[in-house]
Amino acid sequence: GMPAVPPPPLAPRRQSRQIMVGSVPVGGGAPVSVQSMTTTLTADVNATLQQIAELTASGCQIVRVAVPSQDDVEALPAIAKKSQIPVIADIHFQPKYVFAAIDAGCAAVRVNPGNIRQFDDKVKEIAAAASAAGIPIRIGVNAGSLDKRLLAKYGKATAEALVESALWECSLFEEHGFRDIKISVKHNDPVVMVRAYRQLAEQCDYPLHLGVTEAGPAFQGTIKSAVAFGALLAEGIGDTIRVSLSAPPVEEIKVGNAILESLGLRERGLEIVSCPSCGRAQVDVYTLAEQVTAALDGLPVPLRVAVMGCVVNGPGEAREADLGWPPATARGRSSSRARSSRPSRSRRSWKPWSRRRSGLPTRWAPN
Ligand code: SF4
Helix, strand or coil: CCCCCCCCCCCCCCCCCCEEECCEEECCCCCCEEEEECCCCCCCHHHHHHHHHHHHHCCCCEEEEECCCHHHHHHHHHHHHHCCCCEEEEECCCHHHHHHHHHCCCCEEEECHHHCHHHHHHHHHHHHHHHHHCCCEEEEEEHHHCCHHHHHHHCCCCHHHHHHHHHHHHHHHHCCCCCCEEEEEEECCHHHHHHHHHHHHHHCCCCEEECECCCCCHHHHHHHHHHHHHHHHHCCCCCEEECCCCCCHHHHHHHHHHHHHHCCCCCCCEEEEECCCCCCCCCCHHHHHHHHHHHHCCCCCCEEEEECCCCCCHHHHHHHCCEEECCHHHCCCCCHHHHHCCCCCCCCCCCCCCCCCCCCCCCCCCC
């Protein structure tokens, strides 16, 4: 078949100023980048660099490491030097760690205004140090650690509260002429999160780092992130994304890349166009789709493969794909051989996401 030509994007990208996170441009029309965060002890340099290597191999473009202690600070120079991708130091409470991370050669520093009250008098120094090093700051607001003053004002972490917190923190840096900033306003509820980013997008021109925080285990987190990022990216909002999953960070990268591919914001890698199957199926679509995915996943070329259960839509989809089942020659054929290879009804390969949620019986009992 012909290689699939991606359709035009759903909306023009929001005009944001561009920052550089190491070698990766963020904002200003740069491709939306995908990032994750290591789960190793940052102080364990080898383990952290090992995880960064795995993340890099899976398509991660920027990585963040937590810096909660002096041991972690001391590991930063080696990690920043040996990582293949830019390293952002994630710092919550200690201004002195911000300076240390900048000295260590980190590509950016993330600070959280909710935890930053004690930073107020330090902002000038942080701005000067980041400026001198030529690195940006991420202002990372999180619903779970919202500034107490704003929590009191709004009653809870509303979209308005998240945005006010972020813009207030930006203003502290702007007072010192520092605008090398990107912002995140994360919430665990995609509805609040989308509303917050929409407001933020209107009120500033900083590049935006999208995230649904504490999104949950892989399935729920994938859905929440895909829905929220999808809504925003479809409007042109978002310059870099981080999917948060209670799962290994490589999974976050796979999901992040798949979200961008789905919206045509990144060249598609392997795309399986497979049908849900139905009573017409002449092959076991579930198994075939899984086998095809397993066999081709990770190929460094864009490939669209159609796996269709029968000839109703099969030849049409296969024509649009690089590879397809049934092959075009199968068009209109319903041979006894094909019939005899109909899938067993046991659907052995299907692993349901959730069993018995409703409490209703899952077995049908003939009467
Ligand atoms: Fe059913 Fe055929 Fe459509 Fe698959 S392609 S869902 S088997 S009609």
